[in-house]
Amino acid sequence: MALTRPDAKRRESDPCSSSSSRPLSLPWCRPCPQAGVQSTPLGQWPTPRRCQDFARAAPARVFYGNLLSAAGRLDFVAAREWRSAVASRLRLWLTLAERLGSILRPYARSKNCQRAALGVIACAVFLLRAFAPVEAEEVRWVRLSAVMSELSAEPAFVDRFLKRLGRDPDAGGILGPDEIKRLREAILGKHWEALDRFPGLTVAGLGRSVRLAALAQRHLADGTNARAPDAGAPGATAKGRDVVEPLGIPAGGAAPDPGGLLTPLGFELLWGDEVDPERMAHYADSLRLATVMNRLALNPAEGQPGPRYRVSTESGVADSPQTLLAILAQTGHDVAVRDARYFANFGDLIYKGRDVLTPFWMDTRIAVPGTERALLVPVGHSQHEIILRGPTVEADLSFYFGIDGKAEFRPIATRNQAWVLGRVARTYRDERALEVVRLAGEIVRTYDAVRRAHPDLPFGGYFALGVCNDVNAMIELHMQGETTLFPLTLDPGYFPGESEVERLARRLPVDRGGRPPEPSRVFGSLPVADLAELPLPGLRRDLEAVRTAWQRGELRDAGASGIMSWAPLLLAVLVVSALVVPAFISLQKRRGSVSAGSPLSRRRSSPPGHRGAD
Numbered sequence: 001m002a003l004t005r006p007d008a009k010r011r012e013s014d015p016c017s018s019s020s021s022r023p024l025s026l027p028w029c030r031p032c033p034q035a036g037v038q039s040t041p042l043g044q045w046p047t048p049r050r051c052q053d054f055a056r057a058a059p060a061r062v063f064y065g066n067l068l069s070a071a072g073r074l075d076f077v078a079a080r081e082w083r084s085a086v087a088s089r090l091r092l093w094l095t096l097a098e099r100l101g102s103i104l105r106p107y108a109r110s111k112n113c114q115r116a117a118l119g120v121i122a123c124a125v126f127l128l129r130a131f132a133p134v135e136a137e138e139v140r141w142v143r144l145s146a147v148m149s150e151l152s153a154e155p156a157f158v159d160r161f162l163k164r165l166g167r168d169p170d171a172g173g174i175l176g177p178d179e180i181k182r183l184r185e186a187i188l189g190k191h192w193e194a195l196d197r198f199p200g201l202t203v204a205g206l207g208r209s210v211r212l213a214a215l216a217q218r219h220l221a222d223g224t225n226a227r228a229p230d231a232g233a234p235g236a237t238a239k240g241r242d243v244v245e246p247l248g249i250p251a252g253g254a255a256p257d258p259g260g261l262l263t264p265l266g267f268e269l270l271w272g273d274e275v276d277p278e279r280m281a282h283y284a285d286s287l288r289l290a291t292v293m294n295r296l297a298l299n300p301a302e303g304q305p306g307p308r309y310r311v312s313t314e315s316g317v318a319d320s321p322q323t324l325l326a327i328l329a330q331t332g333h334d335v336a337v338r339d340a341r342y343f344a345n346f347g348d349l350i351y352k353g354r355d356v357l358t359p360f361w362m363d364t365r366i367a368v369p370g371t372e373r374a375l376l377v378p379v380g381h382s383q384h385e386i387i388l389r390g391p392t393v394e395a396d397l398s399f400y401f402g403i404d405g406k407a408e409f410r411p412i413a414t415r416n417q418a419w420v421l422g423r424v425a426r427t428y429r430d431e432r433a434l435e436v437v438r439l440a441g442e443i444v445r446t447y448d449a450v451r452r453a454h455p456d457l458p459f460g461g462y463f464a465l466g467v468c469n470d471v472n473a474m475i476e477l478h479m480q481g482e483t484t485l486f487p488l489t490l491d492p493g494y495f496p497g498e499s500e501v502e503r504l505a506r507r508l509p510v511d512r513g514g515r516p517p518e519p520s521r522v523f524g525s526l527p528v529a530d531l532a533e534l535p536l537p538g539l540r541r542d543l544e545a546v547r548t549a550w551q552r553g554e555l556r557d558a559g560a561s562g563i564m565s566w567a568p569l570l571l572a573v574l575v576v577s578a579l580v581v582p583a584f585i586s587l588q589k590r591r592g593s594v595s596a597g598s599p600l601s602r603r604r605s606s607p608p609g610h611r612g613a614d
Contacts, residue, residue, distance in 0.1 A: 405460010
């Protein structure tokens with residue numbers, strides 16, 4: 001396609017023919033048809049009717065059209081993610097191109113200016129075309145809204161999903177009836193974008209949702225579905241006697257089937273976890289070590305009577321988790337404990353081989369500067385990971401309080417989905433690593449006692465005794481003197497004693513009171529060290545705005561948008577009233593005293609029937 005100068009004479013018979021001026025060749029343009037507009041792929045700018053019309057168009061149209069043409073050739077979902085990620089860059093380049101066109105318009109007769117302008121735009125298109133496919137290929141996940149939008153064309157899927165929703169506690173998580181209703185309305189009404197920041201609850205709202213969900217599932221009504229403590233507790237000993245058994249590592253047994261953790265839901269949708277091949281190689285040892293450490297943690301506290309469980313190794317006998325790891329460290333094993341943060345994954349969905357973005361969005365009650373919105377963030381998941389490498393034992397364990405109602409050591413054998421990211425806040429080694437393990441064992445014992453004292457707690461005490469973050473916040477508070485985790489939901493009333501763990505529980509900055517959390521805890525819970533690493537552009541912009549306002553001391557509570565946002569005006573009104581009203585009253589009194597002796601005032605003040613003197 002040839003681009004002629006705007007002042008060239010238009011030739012209706014052959015709009016593509018060259019004029020007396022030598023045309024500029026644009027290598028990325030296709031030959032345009034003589035009439036009509038050519039049909040184009042998704043996101044591609046329509047081919048203009050005439051080359052002269054294209055020549056008179058602003059350079060921004062050339063740039064923007066070819067940029068969207070490149071995006072249109074990408075996979076639809078990937079292109080959608082890519083467009084969202086570079087939206088700000090597009091706006092910037094579009095503005096610059098428009099201004100460039102307006103500046104060069106008076107000099108359109110200059111061939112060199114035309115070539116320079118189009119050369120700059122061509123370079124920009126080339127660079128973005130070169131990098132756009134790479135960014136799209138790096139998107140390893142898909143939004144839930146895109147999945148539901150695509151599958152909504154299958155009535156059988158919608159019916160199956162709606163029937164399953166709210167029936168299975170694990171399928172609906174801990175959503176209450178109100179949230180399930182909202183989710184149904186979003187799906188039936190095809191409000192897909194609402195799914196990408198669902199449910200947007202405050203911590204108080206989540207507590208209400210948990211209580212209502214428990215009532216709906218009869219956890220509190222009759223206790224038929226309550227998760228009672230295991231009859232055979234891990235620390236139980238045969239007939240009340242002490243038990244000593246070998247460590248049992250290397251452990252036997254076959255590793256789980258890699259596909260056995262995934263459940264097909266139909267329509268190319270899977271639910272569950274994918275195994276990590278590297279960690280699966282020593283899964284049996286990890287499972288055995290986690291089981292042993294949980295049993296050791298349930299021994300009576302030091303100095304307390306009762307039967308004890310012990311583990312023997314070639315180098316000694318251990319009766320606590322930290323003692324066992326200390327023995328292994330003395331025999332050449334490396335022990336590291338990592339304080340790790342992720343985005344919590346409440347969906348565990350895979351669609352067509354790609355991870356589905358299913359975070360649980362929380363309302364922080366922190367206002368996003370320049371908007372009337374509160375900051376919504378995906379709930380964070382935290383855990384302390386014990387990495388053990390040595391001549392005898394190789395194991396990967398995690399420690400947290402799960403939705404199964406158990407605070408315990410767990411083997412790590414599955415991979416995290418790509419969108420949950422991951423950040424290690426700090427790593428403990430040597431004596432500090434053993435101290436973390438010791439406190440984790442104390443937490444296991446304390447939580448087991450609380451659950452046995454309150455067997456009617458719904459969901460095994462999840463939320464009432466905290467979420468995954470609470471037990472890790474106790475460890476961080478003990479080791480660092482403060483905690484940087486959000487949200488924290490435990491009810492201190494369940495921890496009234498004077499044990500070490502109960503005292504730590506009462507010191508936590510629990511988020512039940514309705515006040516916004518400290519921004520340091522919101523940012524500390526993120527699974528990235530740099531906000532630029534966040535893959536969600538909207539979340540990144542909100543967090544950057546909040547961080548800037550926080551650093552300037554201008555951050556406000558989202559709940560202050562009511563009377564608190566009017567506080568300066570109300571204060572000004574009160575000050576003005578305090579100054580003006582007394583002056584106005586004094587002026588009125590003066591006017592009254594001046595006019596009191598006038599005939600008119602006497603006539604008005606005369607009693608009825610009295611006639612004044614003439």
